[in-house]
Amino acid sequence: MSAYDVIVIGGGVIGTSCAYHLVKKGYKVALIEKGDIASGTSSHCDAAAMITDKMPGADAALGYASIQKFIRLSKELDYDFNFDQSGSLYVCETDQEVEVATGYVNALRAEGYRVKMVDPYEMSQIEPLLAKDLKGGFWSDECAGLNPFKLCYAFVEQVKGKGLDVFLHTKVTGVRLNEKHQVEGVDTDKGSFTTGRVINCGGVYAPEIGRLNGLNIPILPRKGVILLSEATGPVCHQKVQEFGYMVTKFANVECDRDPELLKYNVAFTLEPTEGDNVMLGSSRNFVGYNLNTEIEVINAIAKRGMRFFPILKNMSCVRAYAGVRPFVEDHLPIMSEVEEMPGYYICAGHEGDGISMSPVSGQLMTQLIAGEETELDMEPFRFSRIENRFLD
Amino acid sequence: MAEYIDDDVLVCRCEEITAGEIREAIRMGATDVTGVKRRTRAGMGLCQGRTCEALVQQILRQELKGEATPESIGFSTPRTPQRPVTFGTLGGDDL
Numbered sequence: 159m160s161a162y163d164v165i166v167i168g169g170g171v172i173g174t175s176c177a178y179h180l181v182k183k184g185y186k187v188a189l190i191e192k193g194d195i196a197s198g199t200s201s202h203c204d205a206a207a208m209i210t211d212k213m214p215g216a217d218a219a220l221g222y223a224s225i226q227k228f229i230r231l232s233k234e235l236d237y238d239f240n241f242d243q244s245g246s247l248y249v250c251e252t253d254q255e256v257e258v259a260t261g262y263v264n265a266l267r268a269e270g271y272r273v274k275m276v277d278p279y280e281m282s283q284i285e286p287l288l289a290k291d292l293k294g295g296f297w298s299d300e301c302a303g304l305n306p307f308k309l310c311y312a313f314v315e316q317v318k319g320k321g322l323d324v325f326l327h328t329k330v331t332g333v334r335l336n337e338k339h340q341v342e343g344v345d346t347d348k349g350s351f352t353t354g355r356v357i358n359c360g361g362v363y364a365p366e367i368g369r370l371n372g373l374n375i376p377i378l379p380r381k382g383v384i385l386l387s388e389a390t391g392p393v394c395h396q397k398v399q400e401f402g403y404m405v406t407k408f409a410n411v412e413c414d415r416d417p418e419l420l421k422y423n424v425a426f427t428l429e430p431t432e433g434d435n436v437m438l439g440s441s442r443n444f445v446g447y448n449l450n451t452e453i454e455v456i457n458a459i460a461k462r463g464m465r466f467f468p469i470l471k472n473m474s475c476v477r478a479y480a481g482v483r484p485f486v487e488d489h490l491p492i493m494s495e496v497e498e499m500p501g502y503y504i505c506a507g508h509e510g511d512g513i514s515m516s517p518v519s520g521q522l523m524t525q526l527i528a529g530e531e532t533e534l535d536m537e538p539f540r541f542s543r544i545e546n547r548f549l550d
Numbered sequence: 551m552a553e554y555i556d557d558d559v560l561v562c563r564c565e566e567i568t569a570g571e572i573r574e575a576i577r578m579g580a581t582d583v584t585g586v587k588r589r590t591r592a593g594m595g596l597c598q599g600r601t602c603e604a605l606v607q608q609i610l611r612q613e614l615k616g617e618a619t620p621e622s623i624g625f626s627t628p629r630t631p632q633r634p635v636t637f638g639t640l641g642g643d644d645l
């Protein structure tokens with residue numbers, strides 16, 4: 159039976175970041191993943207690292223801290239994850255959206271982030287192929303794009319064999335506790351491990367893993383569909399999205415929306431990839447774990463895309479795929495020790511921001527485990543904020 | 551036994567990926583077609599693996615030897631659309 163300081167469950171962007179940061183701190187770590195690295199949500203997503211899709215406060219602070227870390231990681235990690243701090247543009251379709259957006263931008267600016275309102279002329283300078291009848295928008299040069307699954311490989315490859323052991327195609331079937339409810343080991347379908355600390359980084363499967371120990375981790379799968387274009391040459395130069403995206407993401411951002419869009423909660427997002435494709439998104443629905451790409455949703459996303467980038471009309475789509483975001487009701491991830499089970503940590507529930515927030519999440523979990531002062535206040539992320547956190 | 555494909559042979563022509571790059575992905579931990587695809591882009595191009603998939607499977611079989619079965623090596627996940635189609639058609643009402 160092999161012994162580790164920490165066992166990380168789940169090889170998505172959150173688990174691989176935790177593993178990387180823990181090894182850097184000197185811990186002996188095992189990463190256990192039931193499939194391949196990045197076989198879950200972390201390869202079925204977009205990959206913008208942004209401030210301007212976060213709520214002011216703890217949410218934006220996580221986003222900002224992570225971008226600063228990405229800048230460093232892009233030099234520190236040998237495996238290239240295509241980090242590109244190209245900025246991001248939001249566009250507004252109506253005057254009402256411009257008004258709500260202005261309030262949002264002011265709130266971010268008050269916290270010191272570099273973001274500014276732009277008028278239709280400036281927008282056409284930033285993205286010449288954008289539709290000409292839009293009312294305004296906002297732009298931030300702090301936002302960035304990257305390749306999400308390459309980021310996972312980059313975290314793993316840097317420390318594999320140098321403090322990190324990776325067990326792929328290995329499913330965690332139990333976390334063993336002693337009579338004082340302290341973690342003492344992990345069981346898998348391929349054998350058992352000894353450890354005093356485990357981090358549940360299961361994403362949308364964190365609840366399933368938690369249930370093994372009677373925990374009720376309230377994370378729901380929130381599905382999104384993405385359409386990938388052929389390699390086209392430049393269509394856009396950065397992440398471009400409609401302000402309505404914020405309405406689909408946050409219940410407290412309110413603007414009138416076309417009922418047709420509300421049906422599948424569709425909002426336009428467009429992202430260039432390093433392969434010269436564009437990724438057109440997306441939708442946000444609670445429809446369980448299935449990853450089917452329904453033709454009605456594809457239809458609505460394609461239509462919405464052409465509304466903002468008419469040039470898409472004659473471009474080809476080569477594939478449609480879906481992913482499920484690990485959603486928590488209050489839009490903040492759970493990053494915490496379970497107080498009643500010493501040594502059991504959870505780092506999951508990053509919804510549509512897990513890629514963006516991965517570096518700082520791994521860093522914070524490492525600081526928690528090391529008993530150091532954390533870089534950000536962990537209060538908003540505590541598991542104990544969840545009311546019914548134990549199963550009966 | 552199928553013959554050995556040299557490292558410098560282009561396996562995925564759309565994305566220009568060689569057999570050597572595919573073997574490197576397998577050394578990194580890829581055990582199936584999807585794992586190779588994410589690590590190398592083989593099969594991510596215009597034809598979506600319709601041309602190279604059989605070769606990728608063959609290299610996986612050869613490199614992983616006894617550890618691999620046709621089931622474990624798998625296929626690339628079949629996705630809509632079956633062939634490239636314009637966004638105009640996808641977003642049109644004539645579906």
Ligand SMILES: Cc1cc2nc3c(=O)[nH]c(=O)nc-3n(C[C@H](O)[C@H](O)[C@H](O)COP(=O)(O)OP(=O)(O)OC[C@H]3O[C@@H](n4cnc5c(N)ncnc54)[C@H](O)[C@@H]3O)c2cc1C
Pocket residue numbers: 167168169170171172173190191192193194195196197198199200201202203204205206207328329330331359360361362363364367380381382383384439440480481482483484505506507508509510511512513514515
């Ligand atoms: C359409 C879409 C667009 C998105 N766009 C963005 C974006 O632009 N920017 C951004 O920051 N985020 C974005 N996201 C969100 C982001 O993808 C997720 O927040 C992130 O990938 C979650 O990572 P994770 O590591 O928590 O989960 P996952 O990547 O799902 O990792 C969890 C892993 O745990 C493994 N596992 C589960 N159970 C077990 C077990 N019992 N034993 C062992 N292993 C197990 C799974 O196999 C899986 O690999 C998007 C998501 C979607 C769906």
